[in-house]
Amino acid sequence: MSHHRVEARNLHFSYPDGQAAIQDISFTILHGEAVGIIGANGAGKSTLLMLLMGILFPDSGEIIVGDTRLTPKTLPMIRERLGMVFQDPDDQLFMTTVRDDVAFGPRNYHLDEQEVASRVREALAQVGILHLRDRAPFKLSGGEKRAAAIATVLSMKPDILIMDEPTSSLDPKSRRMVMELLKSFEHTKIITSHDLDMVLETCQRFLVIKEGSVAADGPAGEILKNPQLLHSCGLEMPLSLQKCPICGDQTKNFKSG
């Protein structure tokens, strides 16, 4: 199925103030692939996702979803298949109750009210906040907001799931829940994070971004074997791959550090 393919060709983007955030990025993501986009703060991860969603338009280069080129005209069609969770959940929640917020997307696609209700229930149950459905989104805790923001996207049943730092500011249990959720999502997913353990567990392929360009692209195992690369991109080995310094299973890494 080629229709869930995402392709970027020679993307360039500068913010209006002259900040060149994306410089010549190209990649192809195939159907069903789980790709982790990693990089230091300010590397351009969020900007790249916004380009993919058509919130920003590239100065040059193009984005192709399925067989369609992303243009203002094809935007509605493409957005129907992409679901994005923002870095800051406050940007995503704007209705007066969690339930209405999660229903907002499905209602815009004119599903009947019964279908909307069942999707809302399903999405809220998936992220484990069914009990918060009548609360006002702005009165939730940070982690609860995050879960609600994810539910707003799940209720639209996207073919391609895009998440910007989905596990930041979550407690271990919620983080685990989001990770399981990501693993259970079979379609294409694109995830950015500094939480390399999370990305390692949920994604097979890594795309390392450094100062707006692709520094490396390949299978997760290969990229994580290269500490120099990670270090030069402002990243660290995932904890799960470092040997435990407390239980005595020491490594060179620990002795020298």
Add this chain to the structure above:
Amino acid sequence: MKDSLRDIRLLDDLARRQNPINKLHPLVKLLTTIIYLAVVVSFGRYEISALLPLIFYPVVVFALAELAPGRILRRIAWVMPLVIGIGIFNPVFDHQTVTIMNSTISKGWLSFISLVIKCVLTVAAGILLVATTGMEKLGAAMRIIGVPKIMVLQLLLTYRYILLLGDELARMLRAYSLRAPGHRGIKLAAWGSFAGSLLLRSFDRAQRVYAAMCLRGFKGDYNTGDDAKVGVRDLQFLIGWVAFFLITRSYNLPFLLGSFLTGVIGQ
């Protein structure tokens, strides 16, 4: 200050409760309010007694909607300085007098009082409408009576923007006060950069929120998912009140009542 910021969301919270008024169809409430406003402002500028029965509408809705008077009254109080500012020149410029029940009253004062009453009634009716309906449903009702999409959208987004502005302001005040202990309010020197960055931040955020809405298929119509039909109770509410408004408009009820009573007593 923080309290009033928290209160910005009050109307949204109120609109979500369950009670006889909130349950009415938004369209009916919108129409009743529009007719009410038209009737209130249609009274002459020296009219006072004939206006008085119209106070029944907000009072009854208020009671049925189980609202706490204090918070709503405070909102009405916000606009009072403005109204008084506009109306206070009436007594200054209008020196005509009339004689009512053997006492001489300045027409300027009459028109001032009439203006204040009208303002309180219209503002109260407006606030009650939002507090018992909610902005989104109100927008949907406006679409039904044919208000153009772009205007409704403008209104809804402006409303949301004010909420965001309040949110950002609350965050910035918190950040400011934590780093400036002991100050009350914001130092004059900091005002410029404070206001500027407040504007930019809220503008940025409004843009991101709007982008998030578009990503979820927003094309300019709020779907509240509540397409209940107008029922018998809704029609009763509408027809009942409109009849009352029209009667009030055509007959000076307090005057009739007064002459009826004096007539009865006089016999």
